[in-house]
Amino acid sequence: MQHTIIESIDRVTDDVVSLLLRGASGPLAPWAPGAHVDLALPNWLTRQYSLCGDPADPERYRVAVRHDRLSRGGSEYVHRFLDPGRGLEVSLPRNHFALQHAPEYLFLAGGIGITPLRPMLREAVDRGVPATLVHVGRSLPSMPFAEELRAEHGERVRVFDTERRGRPDFAELAAGLGPDALIYCCGPGSMISAAESAFPAGRLRVERFQPAARTFPPNTAFEVDCARTGRTVRVGPEDTVLDALNHAGYALPSGCREGVCGSCELTVLDGEPEHRDDIGAPEGRMYSCVSRAATPRLTVDL
Known part of the structure; x- marks a missing residue:
């Protein structure tokens, strides 16, 4: 575990806060887009959050936490009880959603699913690779980092506030991609299911908030x-x-x-x-x- 200090807590939307964590004794372990860390919270819970800051900053990690109304104690504690200056133990980064090299990218984010995709978009742009981010949410004020991303990346970012514009047409998006493009999707289960129906399985990478419903043989000893x-x-x-x-x-x-x-x-x-x-x-x-x-x-x- 790495010892960090909460440098700042910023409210991103009504139900999302961003924590900037500074290494308490020097640089933190390096990471790449798609990585996440465990936060060991003072209420004895451990929760996982995607890193959404700048991988080039060795001194700080940034995570964003949505307040889940059905919280089992993790997000509620972050929103109600954490303050700047408090220490937090943070795991080494793990990455099961790494950005692979491709000639083109499409990033699909649903709500707080923007967190792992935000640094991916930045890396693709820095590499000079064509990339589009489709950010979907109920309304613009409810969508973390939407305005910031549009200001930074311009027309590469397409925002769909479903109350006003409806949902994006994934089949139309698929038709506009080159044959070797990779698609990265992070969001609720319904969004991932729609992406799995629209995009070739070999070129789609997904990260889920919760496990997919599946059946297994009966448990044996x-x-x-x-x-x-x-x-x-x-x-x-x-x-x-x-x-x-x-x-x-x-x-x-x-x-x-x-x-x-x-x-x-x-x-x-x-x-x-x-x-x-x-x-x-x-x-x-x-x-x-x-x-x-x-x-x-x-x-x-x-």
């Missing part, structure tokens, strides 16, 4: 061998790997517990994981909060 300690932990049908290991005394980090943040990653040395995450675990990895085993045993690097 299995065992996890911890290679470094020589212990074996049983994971029952009602347990997650994360909880079973925590109960056995292994202090694994965790955040979302929904398979979308990646903070509970484990290295798998033997056996076959049954992946249930929404990130796409790389070879030899699994996310222990949701994924299980497709074999009677897994050996992990613990």
Whole structure:
């Protein structure tokens, strides 16, 4: 974890605040567009937020937090109780939504989904690559950074306040793209579903607020061998790997517990994981909060 100090808190919209976090003892770990960090909040909760500042600034991170009216305690705490000058522990950046090289980009943002796409647009423009941002929200005052982005990037930014203009036609946007363009989409589930229907799967990259609804085989019990300690932990049908290991005394980090943040990653040395995450675990990895085993045993690097 990295120790930071809240340098400023700015209200971006009625329900979004932006936190500028300064490294308490020097530069912070570098990051690239698409990365997110865990904030360890003083109320013992850990929450994940996309970095939306300038990757070229080694001294500061910026995140934006929308106040969720159904908050489980994270966003409400940020909005009601955090103040400038307070210290916050912040994880090293992780990136499951990295900007890949392409000759053209289309960025699709729904509401607070603008946060990972904002630095992506800046990087594309700095590289001289054609890029368009489509920013969708209920009304212009409710859309984080909309006016700032239009002032900075001009006609590259197209704002759709749905109360006045309706929703963008994704099929029309798809027809105007070159054959090698990449599309990055972050927003609510309905927006991602519409994007998946309109754009080729091989060129669409998405980041979800919540996991997609899917069905899996019934849970069965299995065992996890911890290679470094020589212990074996049983994971029952009602347990997650994360909880079973925590109960056995292994202090694994965790955040979302929904398979979308990646903070509970484990290295798998033997056996076959049954992946249930929404990130796409790389070879030899699994996310222990949701994924299980497709074999009677897994050996992990613990």
